[in-house]
Amino acid sequence: MYEIGKEEIDEVSKVIIDRNFFRYKLNGLSECEVFENAVAEKLNVKYALLVTSGTNAIVCALAGLGIGPGDEVIIPSYTFVATSLAVTIVGAIPIMANVDCELGISISEIESCITVHTKAIIPVHMDGLASDMDSIMKLAGERDLFVIEDTAQAFGGSYNGKRLGTIGDAGCFSFNCDKILTAGEGGLVVTNDRALYEKMFCMMDGSGPFNPCNKDIFTETMPFFGMSMRVSNITAAILNVQLKRLDRILDTLSERKDIIVAELSMITDISIVAGSDRSGDCSTKLHIRFSDPSIAAAVGAKLRASKILAYPPTMQPAHVCWKWTKMLGDNFKPYHPKVNPFCVNDNDYNYPMAKYMNSIDIIMSCLKYDIDYDLSLQETLVLAKRMKEIIQA
Ligand SMILES: Cc1ncc(COP(=O)(O)O)c(C=O)c1O
Structure with a gap:
């Protein structure tokens, strides 16, 4: 909120x-x-x-x-x-x-x-x-x-x-x-x-x-x-x-995200996820992309040890499908196979983990950080510099 x-x-x-x-x-x-x-x-x-x-x-x-x-x-x-x-x-x-x-x-x-x-x-x-x-x-x-x-x-x-x-x-x-x-x-x-x-x-x-x-x-x-x-x-x-607060909320978030992105863009071996239109991003979150999941995990641990809550998106299991596919299979039962005429075998709609390996690799190579709405611009800059130091160390 x-x-x-x-x-x-x-x-x-x-x-x-x-x-x-x-x-x-x-x-x-x-x-x-x-x-x-x-x-x-x-x-x-x-x-x-x-x-x-x-x-x-x-x-x-x-x-x-x-x-x-x-x-x-x-x-x-x-x-x-x-x-x-x-x-x-x-x-x-x-x-x-x-x-x-x-x-x-x-x-x-x-x-x-x-x-x-x-x-x-x-x-x-x-x-x-x-x-x-x-x-x-x-x-x-x-x-x-x-x-x-x-x-x-x-x-x-x-x-x-x-x-x-x-x-x-x-x-x-x-x-x-x-x-x-x-x-x-x-x-x-x-x-x-x-x-x-x-x-x-x-x-x-x-x-x-x-x-x-x-x-x-x-x-x-x-x-x-x-x-x-x-x-x-x-x-x-x-x-x-x-609704009357919307423009201020979005401006406040994007000012803060811009400060962090500017600071982190000086680091060569990471990049920042921008979505398909950075200018339309709501700036609620920052995603730092590393070259592989093990580096993301190691840097995430260091950031969190310094009380900067950057976390792999998989830490929110309700957000990644491989954590909830079993539940979906159970949800279909009322429709399966009688109501859903296309679903003839028990395995028709199972969701093999292997199908999501690309997503797992992409998502786990990122660290997510919630933009802190309550920090001043100066405090955000201090935070960004600290993040940069830790990532570069
Ligand atoms: C991507 C996405 N879709 C759908 C929903 C469902 O919204 P609600 O919780 O209001 O039902 C949420 C809520 O967190 C969401 O994040």
Whole structure:
């Protein structure tokens, strides 16, 4: 959590004093609707829908695009486990593709994972780093696949001047407590596609089309499966303040990351992971790339001994697919093999560790450091110089 304080407390108090919790309002706009309008304008996208979590945002997008049992969805090997769980929630099968040196899903690996059952690609802008969206969109266009951007960790980031999350068919965000903007929990899905928006709205609230407050959204009662992913105005009141803090949060982070990157760029045998558009990086994390995993491990130990918390990304097991593939196999059981007609052998969808050796090598050759928002610029420079000394020693 980067910034939260009195303004959020005041806005939440108003919601409670007015007893105004429900996301719909007959006259005027609810806190949820104010947020949806403001965020759509900020990201320059037509439709924005608040939901209860980032996972549910992905579920809405997948279900809205008609993805379900028997379909395969390609996701990166380096992502939070929720990306894959969202795919299994709609009954589809996540297929993990290795990442490239910039820690985004590799285009050649996506190509090698495509089968006749593939329906979508979910690039993940992991750690605030932009994925290679031009190549992904081109490949998706050629192979007739949907693209759902998992932007849970990259709110406000951009790729070639476009906000992350607004380039694919849908973009999904999380507002859980360690995200760039937070209300403790919450999610958002955005799209420019009206029909998809209406379906995702139904997913968010199965009774939404019947509510007179939504008569401007639905021209007719939409027959589409729906759940209950409505968010209360308390969450939205916090997010309305958080959104106003976004530019300052991103500027503060990038100023600090730039200082460290400038200092470390003087070291010859390391490089800094930049994603596919360094200028659009959210700068929440710094990734130092070494020539091999053993060097990364040794330098990481020295940095941590000096109280600089640089760690291999594999230290977060929920972020690397080889730590959670067994759980996925178990999740498929309800769909396997009866519901998923394509899955005929027990081993059809196992995930051999050997498939991820490239990712393991790339990821373990990096050390990740969380940019410290609370350090002054001077303190950040001191830290950067100390990091440089330790890495060079
Ligand atoms: C990359 C990624 N995808 C999806 C999610 C899921 O978001 P939530 O925790 O809000 O369900 C997260 C949350 O940490 C995430 O980091």
